[in-house]
Amino acid sequence: MxxxxxxxxxxxxxxxxxxxxxxxxxxxxxxxxxxxGGATGDDAGSGGGSEVTLTVLAAASLTDVFEExxxxxxxxxxxxxxxxxxxxxxxxxxxxxxxxxxxxxxxxDTDTMASAAGLTGEPETVARNELVLITPPDNPADVEGLADxxxxxxxLVLAAPxxxxxxxxQQILREQGVEAEPDSLEPxxxxxxxxxxxxxxDAGLVYATDAxxxxxxxxxxxxxEERNVLAEYPAATLNEAEHPDEAADFVSWLNEExxxxxxxxxxxxxx
Amino acid sequence: xxxxxxxxxxxLALALPALLAVxxxxxxLLGVLVDAPWGDLGARLTEPAVTEALRLSLLVSGWALLLSxxxxxxxxWLLARTDFPGRTLVRCLVxxxxxxxxxxxxxxxxxGFGRRGLLGEHLERLGWTxxxxxxxxxxxxxxxxxxxxxxxxxxxxxxxEPHFEEAAATMGAGPLRTLWLVTLPMLRPALAAGAAxxxxxxxxxxxxxxxxxxxxxxxxxxLPLKVxxxxxxxxxxxxxxxxxxxxxxxxVLIALRGRWVGAxxxxx
Numbered sequence: 001m002x003x004x005x006x007x008x009x010x011x012x013x014x015x016x017x018x019x020x021x022x023x024x025x026x027x028x029x030x031x032x033x034x035x036x037g038g039a040t041g042d043d044a045g046s047g048g049g050s051e052v053t054l055t056v057l058a059a060a061s062l063t064d065v066f067e068e069x070x071x072x073x074x075x076x077x078x079x080x081x082x083x084x085x086x087x088x089x090x091x092x093x094x095x096x097x098x099x100x101x102x103x104x105x106x107x108x109d110t111d112t113m114a115s116a117a118g119l120t121g122e123p124e125t126v127a128r129n130e131l132v133l134i135t136p137p138d139n140p141a142d143v144e145g146l147a148d149x150x151x152x153x154x155x156l157v158l159a160a161p162x163x164x165x166x167x168x169x170q171q172i173l174r175e176q177g178v179e180a181e182p183d184s185l186e187p188x189x190x191x192x193x194x195x196x197x198x199x200x201x202d203a204g205l206v207y208a209t210d211a212x213x214x215x216x217x218x219x220x221x222x223x224x225e226e227r228n229v230l231a232e233y234p235a236a237t238l239n240e241a242e243h244p245d246e247a248a249d250f251v252s253w254l255n256e257e258x259x260x261x262x263x264x265x266x267x268x269x270x271x
Numbered sequence: 272x273x274x275x276x277x278x279x280x281x282x283l284a285l286a287l288p289a290l291l292a293v294x295x296x297x298x299x300l301l302g303v304l305v306d307a308p309w310g311d312l313g314a315r316l317t318e319p320a321v322t323e324a325l326r327l328s329l330l331v332s333g334w335a336l337l338l339s340x341x342x343x344x345x346x347x348w349l350l351a352r353t354d355f356p357g358r359t360l361v362r363c364l365v366x367x368x369x370x371x372x373x374x375x376x377x378x379x380x381x382x383g384f385g386r387r388g389l390l391g392e393h394l395e396r397l398g399w400t401x402x403x404x405x406x407x408x409x410x411x412x413x414x415x416x417x418x419x420x421x422x423x424x425x426x427x428x429x430x431x432e433p434h435f436e437e438a439a440a441t442m443g444a445g446p447l448r449t450l451w452l453v454t455l456p457m458l459r460p461a462l463a464a465g466a467a468x469x470x471x472x473x474x475x476x477x478x479x480x481x482x483x484x485x486x487x488x489x490x491x492x493x494l495p496l497k498v499x500x501x502x503x504x505x506x507x508x509x510x511x512x513x514x515x516x517x518x519x520x521x522x523v524l525i526a527l528r529g530r531w532v533g534a535x536x537x538x539x
Contacts, residue, residue: 090503097506155403160486162503183403184485185492187499195485199387200402 053081057092059108060188065266088163088188103247106235109164113234123234125271126254133221141202149180157201158182165189169205212267308507315511324497335412335473343420351428377482407484416473423465
């Protein structure tokens, strides 16, 4: 019956496209809407005419000072550029186990470095750090010390126990008998800093050096030395390094005058 | 197009890149399958921390889908059926979350709905604090997932000839009654497909959630966040949970697609 047939065809005609094709209108509209998307940063060191580019995997808390140290190193060693990849220490080791190519690893604790033992040379401590309590500049919850952190209404953010800063933080709270209820366990210490800077959190535990970076954006409450823990930053060359000699040189350079000066300026303690 | 034309052997110039595309998409998934800790998979996936994250993921993505349907269906209808000023702009706004890096979406959400954001103070006065709460995770998931539903539906709506709706109108049906009795039933396949995409996107949401809602087991730590945290100490655990996410998402897509194909059969 031709009539029924045409009728059916008409009915199936407006049927919607398959899922993949559903996205086509989106693509077309996009083309017309001229969105320029988000900017992506490139933290690679300034290469120029460099012959060697060292890849350094470093703990998130080293972000700012290592950017400077990298530039200083290149200035002292023309021809060698240094590029960094910053992340939580455990994440860096996970990346290495996943086969990420790099020359040097710098972590924020000795445990994490030890977990990469099969992949690295002998580690050397290059800096030390301690934790501080930070709040937004106006300190809305009146946090004056560790004892204030047990208020259940306080919006407290810590680093996740999977990363060194989180372990140190938990250790301090445990030793002081503070029963804190964190609102979020951030994947790295810089994320804690961000949440407090934004005012999303009332308080957070970060490295002293992170508080230095944030400057007036946060209010810093020091944690007394006898209640604090001392984080050690070991650096090591990687066995699979593409540039083993330069990598070894960079690691020992981190313990020399220039790097020591930069690290001290950023609030790190000498090893 | 005759059925024969569709079965024609594809030219090599198209078949090769297409095969490459399939391989490109399949290799990482195969990697997960090969790498998965099959021996103790059951034990790993029934760990309380994992089941808690799964429960939270289902809750958050379910709410995100519900909110997307409530808000997105009317929006899709308006975009497809009316011609209001600034329509192109609105459509761009709808698509933007699809192309924004999710972390940027999280930053934007914090600037909008965070405690010190544009609306955050007012929301807080009403007793609604979104950041670090499950509601915040729902907001993040809805923000990135709703566009998938809206765009799918709008495309399908534009493809439906309006004369069915016009016929309903001549018989005295109001616009809402027409939408409910004529348009939505015709849209059912597209609605199912759009909802599936939307839900799957919500289920996989990571960047906006961790940036805006934070990461706390039981409250905001959904499965993707759990995978990320597991990667930092228990890579095998991370692979196991990744596999779970893959299977759940693939399962729903397959199930929905089956129903959707059925809905396309003529004479049903």
